[in-house]
Amino acid sequence: EKGGYEHFMLKEIFEQPEALKSAIAGRIKNGKPIISEIKELEEFIKKDLKKIFIVACGTSYHAGLAFKYFMNRYSKIDVDIEVASEFRYMNPHVNENTLVIAISQSGETIDTLEGIRIAKEKGSKVVTISNVFGSTIPRESHGAIYMNTGPEIGVAATKTYTAQIAILYALGAKIIEITEGLTEEIEKILSDIEKMPEIYEEVLKNAEKVKELSREYVNYQHMMYIGRGFGYPTALEGALKLKEISYIHAAGYQAGELKHGPIALLDEQFPVFAIIPKDSLYEKMKSNLMESRARNANIIAITTEGNDEIKELTNEYLFVPEAEEALYPLVIAPIIQLFSYYVAVLRKLDPDKPRNLAKSVTVE
Numbered sequence: 001e002k003g004g005y006e007h008f009m010l011k012e013i014f015e016q017p018e019a020l021k022s023a024i025a026g027r028i029k030n031g032k033p034i035i036s037e038i039k040e041l042e043e044f045i046k047k048d049l050k051k052i053f054i055v056a057c058g059t060s061y062h063a064g065l066a067f068k069y070f071m072n073r074y075s076k077i078d079v080d081i082e083v084a085s086e087f088r089y090m091n092p093h094v095n096e097n098t099l100v101i102a103i104s105q106s107g108e109t110i111d112t113l114e115g116i117r118i119a120k121e122k123g124s125k126v127v128t129i130s131n132v133f134g135s136t137i138p139r140e141s142h143g144a145i146y147m148n149t150g151p152e153i154g155v156a157a158t159k160t161y162t163a164q165i166a167i168l169y170a171l172g173a174k175i176i177e178i179t180e181g182l183t184e185e186i187e188k189i190l191s192d193i194e195k196m197p198e199i200y201e202e203v204l205k206n207a208e209k210v211k212e213l214s215r216e217y218v219n220y221q222h223m224m225y226i227g228r229g230f231g232y233p234t235a236l237e238g239a240l241k242l243k244e245i246s247y248i249h250a251a252g253y254q255a256g257e258l259k260h261g262p263i264a265l266l267d268e269q270f271p272v273f274a275i276i277p278k279d280s281l282y283e284k285m286k287s288n289l290m291e292s293r294a295r296n297a298n299i300i301a302i303t304t305e306g307n308d309e310i311k312e313l314t315n316e317y318l319f320v321p322e323a324e325e326a327l328y329p330l331v332i333a334p335i336i337q338l339f340s341y342y343v344a345v346l347r348k349l350d351p352d353k354p355r356n357l358a359k360s361v362t363v364e
């Protein structure tokens with residue numbers, strides 16, 4: 001059932017071209033969003049929607065964060081996001097003009113479930129993105145969008161993370177179409193998502209190279225992931241993947257925050273993993289890399305194909321194909337997943353069953 005792969009996690013990483021294809025099938029066509037699951041909410045979105053609130057945990061939260069950056073760039077709608085365990089105990093500012101988007105692979109995460117119950121009591125509409133048909137959170141929502149990626153067995157979320165981002169962008173585009181009207185820029189992003197399965201085939205060809213590089217990082221005790229803008233959710237997700245399955249302490253930061261504390265940690269024992277595609281924040285990221293290097297930190301970076309100056313700035317680097325800024329979270333995800341997978345395996349750990357963790361968190 002592992003299809004010849006050593007672990008489910010590796011199989012699921014390699015399934016991403018197919019998983020993404022089925023996640024967007026019938027949802028994006030020729031650059032246009034089609035989300036039939038929210039048909040009944042279209043009136044609400046058109047007339048009443050004033051704010052979107054995203055509620056999720058862990059990796060699903062990181063997908064939500066990428067979506068927040070997407071909506072911030074391409075729409076005027078107010079978007080807020082909170083991890084579900086905070087959302088449910090705060091006084092969330094949601095009401096009958098709010099669309100709550102819950103993201104949950106399992107559809108059973110207790111905090112997310114309690115979060116949407118509160119939102120419904122306050123009169124909000126709820127749409128859930130989930131991978132498990134008939135699970136509780138989508139059943140209790142006004143709209144349910146199933147990811148259709150096939151079951152994910154590994155505790156680490158991989159193919160469902162990228163499917164979530166693709167679906168969220170399509171959903172966001174649909175909301176924008178209803179409220180403000182689609183633009184060519186957004187249509188271009190959606191048609192690039194349609195090409196993502198082929199792009200993934202290319203990205204996944206780097207697996208051997210990632211394995212080689214990961215050897216250099218097996219014996220560290222810490223790792224700092226940094227990114228800016230759309231690179232920030234990727235930094236958080238990279239750090240979560242690494243700590244979850246390799247038990248190396250890792251944290252993700254907005255690179256601009258380095259100077260406000262975290263840079264004090266850096267030295268030759270504390271490497272930096274930089275998410276530095278050639279996007280609008282490249283020069284800013286480059287300064288952060290140079291500052292990190294000045295502290296003798298080992299640097300591994302993911303950047304855009306053809307960015308040859310990266311060689312001078314880093315110890316190790318990997319290229320990904322050029323993409324629209326908003327799509328780098330999708331393009332880079334398989335690399336950070338493979339990196340943590342190989343580090344875990346080289347540390348002789350079972351990435352499918354990390355200690356202390358369950359696939360579905362049904363208790364607080």
Ligand code: M6R
Binds near residue numbers: 058106359
């Ligand atoms: O099923 P959910 O998407 O609600 O789960 C949320 C988190 O528990 C989950 O993403 C967790 O962080 C993963 N194990 C990360 O790989």
